[in-house]
Amino acid sequence: MSEQETPSPRRRDFLFYATGGAGAAAVGSGIWPLVNSMNTSASAQPWTFDIDVSDMQPGTEISVQFEGRPIFIRRRTAGDIAAARSTPLSELPDTHARNANRPEADASDSNRTIPPFNGEDRGEWLVVEGICTHLGCAPLGDGMGDFNARFCPCHGAHFDTAGRARQGPAPTNMAIPRAEFVDATTLALKETGRFSFQRQ
Numbered sequence: 116m117s118e119q120e121t122p123s124p125r126r127r128d129f130l131f132y133a134t135g136g137a138g139a140a141a142v143g144s145g146i147w148p149l150v151n152s153m154n155t156s157a158s159a160q161p162w163t164f165d166i167d168v169s170d171m172q173p174g175t176e177i178s179v180q181f182e183g184r185p186i187f188i189r190r191r192t193a194g195d196i197a198a199a200r201s202t203p204l205s206e207l208p209d210t211h212a213r214n215a216n217r218p219e220a221d222a223s224d225s226n227r228t229i230p231p232f233n234g235e236d237r238g239e240w241l242v243v244e245g246i247c248t249h250l251g252c253a254p255l256g257d258g259m260g261d262f263n264a265r266f267c268p269c270h271g272a273h274f275d276t277a278g279r280a281r282q283g284p285a286p287t288n289m290a291i292p293r294a295e296f297v298d299a300t301t302l303a304l305k306e307t308g309r310f311s312f313q314r315q
């Protein structure tokens with residue numbers, strides 16, 4: 116195979132944990148089938164992890180591990196979206212999107228989600244690092260805290276349905292990793308190199 120024909124390195128990712136609908140308090144309540152079709156060809160191109168989200172209904176959430184950190188993927192309900200979009204920027208402690216895909220954007224809800232592949236962007240897909248921006252605990256969710264989304268019990272940080280810091284000591288919004296939909300049902304997380312990651 117010529118260099119031009121070498122496929123981009125890509126892993127069909129594993130779904131490590133799945134939660135149920137709104138109100139499910141902990142990850143791990145169900146395990147989804149694992150599929151691995153890792154491409155092992157050597158390349159300087161960044162790795163991506165492909166995650167099949169075709170089974171996810173509004174109000175469901177999964178957690179995967181990528182580059183050594185948890186990533187929460189939520190398909191938001193209409194209520195989640197409406198709550199986030201009705202919040203003015205002036206009420207946010209952090210007005211930056213903290214979205215690696217839109218580094219200069221503000222924290223408006225429309226800048227906090229991953230758009231679908233060739234579809235109408237209804238703001239359904241929230242993808243955030245599952246790390247509290249105060250001191251790094253794992254926020255509980257979904258449907259927890261004063262904003263019916265996430266709550267970090269370590270020191271009492273509340274996050275809203277867009278993963279934005281709202282109350283308590285968390286200084287910034289939950290980080291959004293590099294990600295995009297590569298087809299209608301596949302979300303790809305993109306390697307950043309910020310965290311240790313063992314290529315196999």
Ligand code: FES
Pocket residue numbers: 247248249250251252267268269270271272283284285
């Ligand atoms: Fe989450 Fe302190 S680590 S509130």
